[in-house]
Amino acid sequence: MVMQIDRRCMILGGVWGIGALALPAGRALAADLIGARGFTHAVASGEPGADSMLLWTRYVPASEVESARLDVEVAIDPDFVRIVGGGTVRTGGYRDWTAKVTVDGLQPGTSYWYRFVAPDGSKSPVGRTRTLPQGDVPRFGLGVFSCSNLPYGWFNAYAHAAARDDLDLWLHVGDYIYEYGNASVRPGQGIVGRTLMPDTEILAIADYRLRYATYRADPDLQRLHQMAPMVALWDDHESANDSWEGGAQNHQADKEGDWNTRRAAAMQVYREWMPVSDEPWKAYDIGTLATLYRTESRLLARTRPADITAAASAPDADAALKAFHDGVWQDPSATMLGSTQESWLAHAFRANARTTAWQMVGMGTIIGRTVMPANVTDWLRPDANAKLVQRYRNSVRMAQNGLPMWMDRWDGYPAARSRLLRSAQAADSDLIMLAGDSHNAWAYGLVEDGQPAGVEFAGQAVTSGGMEGDLRGDPTAVARGFVAANRELKWANTHQRGYMMIDISRDRVTGEWLFLDTIKARSTRIASTHRMSVERGRRVFSA
Structure with missing residues (x-):
């Protein structure tokens, strides 16, 4: 029996053990769960x-x-x-x-x-x-996905990609599931029948198992997995929002128990339910065409992100932000990958740049530098509350002091970012970064020490809502505003969902962002696309 979600309801398959039946959702669905036998999830x-x-x-x-x-x-x-x-x-x-x-x-x-x-x-x-191929390879197609929040929409991006015959491999760069419960879904934004199991936020092994079973019952996700192999890495929501080695923004130890117990549960269940090995990071050679790297930047060695809240809200915010900029923000001990993985990646760049044309790094979060445009408050929705408006104003003040809008991403770890990009430059690598996390689409020309270091294709979410939720007006004007405010940012889309297709040849890598017409109904109609290319040896996007 293969269990699937249809248009009307979520049907789960599996036997989760006695612990799961103690959950609210488990008690309600115990008969269905016990009755499901055989091959339950394709x-x-x-x-x-x-x-x-x-x-x-x-x-x-x-x-x-x-x-x-x-x-x-x-x-x-x-x-x-x-x-x-x-x-x-x-x-x-x-x-x-x-x-x-x-x-x-x-x-x-x-x-x-x-x-x-x-x-x-x-x-x-x-x-x-x-x-994977060996030797000379004329072309290779890679589908890139991120951020699939089940209650907010149908997985139409998965359905569209699974129907293609020009893609050889899937890369999922994280937020394959979300940890939140049904109560977190914003009123009016959830899809009828796209109900999470268990009902509450997931904390223990039984919770995580039931949540993966819920996601993997989706027919479009099942079809995606059936049609091609996947290289997958976790980001934060596979454990808890804004996670790092010692905790997470969405983990309160006094109410939810020891973080290490929750972290271990999240890692164990991910490795049970995903087609991945237990190796924390790995490289995959695509003949002499490219080397693809699977990285780990959340749970094993990432240090706690610097907290800019106090500086941004200080009475003399400019002075506090300058001190933050010159001090804690640039602390070289801050790391996303940890020294062992940083060393592995640097050595791999040196070895593989001699034998493969492109070094392609799958990463959970964006490495391109991004500051908030000065006029962002002009784009906010008329009903934006005072707290939201102040948050955006703080981000503008941060930008005026040379600080990024995202502390949880590579922007918040500038010394570590420099180490990674310099290691690629030292190896004479043609570097391609592939990322997700932000829910919106971005293209960056990466610069380090004043020299091109590679490009980044950052993909939009499969279903998770992006920046457009806070904004009004013409989204193309918003995108232009972000590009104008950011030296490395070459293009952006801040309002549509979908996935990326990366077409790799020896002389050129082309990224295509595909935007679905809707996620509120099952449809694979494409509303629009955008393509950008980088030529080998240039390390900047083609004009």
Whole structure:
């Protein structure tokens, strides 16, 4: 039985154990949960190599057993006439009945079909995957996604991408799920039937498992995973908003318990439910064309972001902000990646820039510098409350003192940002940064020490609301205002949802932002697109 969300309601599949039934949503849906057996959430693939692939499924046995063995079949045709590989894996309630197996002995740049076989002979839905190529590669297509907040809209971006035949790999740069409960959905903005399980904010292992099961029941997300492999990394909402190694903005220890317990639960369940390995970071060679890097910038080594609140609201704000700018903001001990990952990435740049044309870094947050335009308060909605207006005014004052609008992103860690970009420059890398997080779309020409350091394609959200929620008027004028105020920013879209397609050739990388017509109804109609390119060796966007 494969569980899906249809237009009318959310239907969950799975057996979550006794702990889940104590949850409010668990009590209400206990009969449905206990009744769901078999392959409950289709299949997925990830961690691609030239000769290997990680395959994922979830299987709940019909009988009450502690564990189950699954076999996997890999074929070069969708009818499984020519089975060329496979493997076996054991799963159980201890890992929420999810199963992952890495299959070796595959051929480079080859499409395969795969399925799991249960002890009773039943078979999972069929998935398609493709190994990475070796040697010279004329072209490679990458679909990039971020920020999919389920109650706010349909996953039309996933549906559109899954129907394409020109994309070889998915990259999800984080906020695959959100931790908030149903009460957090803004009045009038939620979609009927797009209900979160459990009902409340997720804190414990059972909560996180149920939330992933809810998301993975979505038919468009299931289809995305079935059609191609995914390289995935977490950002903050897979644990809690604005998380770092020692805590999060959305974690109150006095009410929600020890942060390390919650952090461990979030990491464990992510690795159970996603087609990822346990390696915290990794590089993937796409022949001699590119190296793609999966990074970790949230839970393992990130230091707490500097708190600018007191300086921005001080009686002499300019003096306080100058002191902040010259002091804590530039502290070299502040880090997003930690010294071990920074060293790994710098060494990888030096090694791989000699053998692959492009160094492409998947990152949870934006690295391009962004300050608030001076006239932003002119764009605010007429009904904006005083607190919101003051927040924007504070951001303008910060910009006037050389400070960014986002402290939780690379802008808030300038010394660490410089180390990363200088390491790419030292390796003579053609650097492409791929990011999400902001919910809006941006293109940056990155500069370090006065020299081009690469470009950044920052993608819009699948469904999560962006800056447009606070603003009124012509969104193109807002975008132009941001570009005019920011040296590195070359283009922006601050009001539409969708995904990015990155087309990679040896001489050029082209990014295309695809904006869906709507997320409030199921539709794959594209409203508009925007394309930008960078040529090899230039490290700036083409005119």
